[in-house]
Amino acid sequence: MASHIGKLPIAIPAGVEVKIDGAHFEAKGAKGTDSYTLPEGITAAVEGNEIIVTPADDLRPTRAKHGLARSIMAGMVKGVHDGYSKTLEIVGTGYRAVAKGKGIEFFLGYSHTITINPPEGITLKVTDANHVVVEGIDKQMVGQVAANIRKLREPEPYKGKGVKYADEHILRKAGKAGK
Structure with missing residues (x-):
């Protein structure tokens, strides 16, 4: 069973640039730049104007980090756009x-x-x-x-x-x- 919050896609607002390089996530917007290193077993990909966060497996530690990683990334996108x-x-x-x-x-x-x-x-x-x-x-x-x-x-x-x-x-x- 996957995380309910982790499954939600993160919408990328206009004016925000997102770069994902392996486990390194970076968001750049009008307010500034913020970066985050994804935990082990969690991957993220940009599809259209959304970010999809996926766990590598269904083990308990990975499931625990799935929702956390998604929440942190969503917070960063909102932070660089609105603050x-x-x-x-x-x-x-x-x-x-x-x-x-x-x-x-x-x-x-x-x-x-x-x-x-x-x-x-x-x-x-x-x-x-x-x-x-x-x-x-x-x-x-x-x-x-x-x-x-x-x-x-x-x-x-x-x-x-x-x-x-x-x-x-x-x-x-x-x-x-x-x-």
Whole structure:
């Protein structure tokens, strides 16, 4: 039984160039270039304007890698064409972010400021003092940088203060009841 996700073809949008050389996959688009080495036992081929990913055999390790390889390749094609972004929201009195060169300086209620410089291929934007946008072509790296920024001051459950994803809902707790 093959992977349900692995069987799906990957549509190649206009403006994206795909090159498959043995186990090496490369996608080139308007946003940049990304490459991936296919796992052992997985092959890919371009048919028309689609990429078909096929397993060499029906063994369990190969089946496990089939869907993974297809998902990573589909993510790369989308990344070089559209890119990925995550928006973070800063909640709390005096909490804010300020652009500083390529990086961002955070004021999060600590006795010091925290400066974050983005890794290669990631751009950080401050839309206003309480919103930061992380953008890039690598889905995993965008998510990791956003998670690292969120970790600087995770949202607390009583007032919801901290750094949270824009679409994240914080479960609130009631404080002390009093008499």
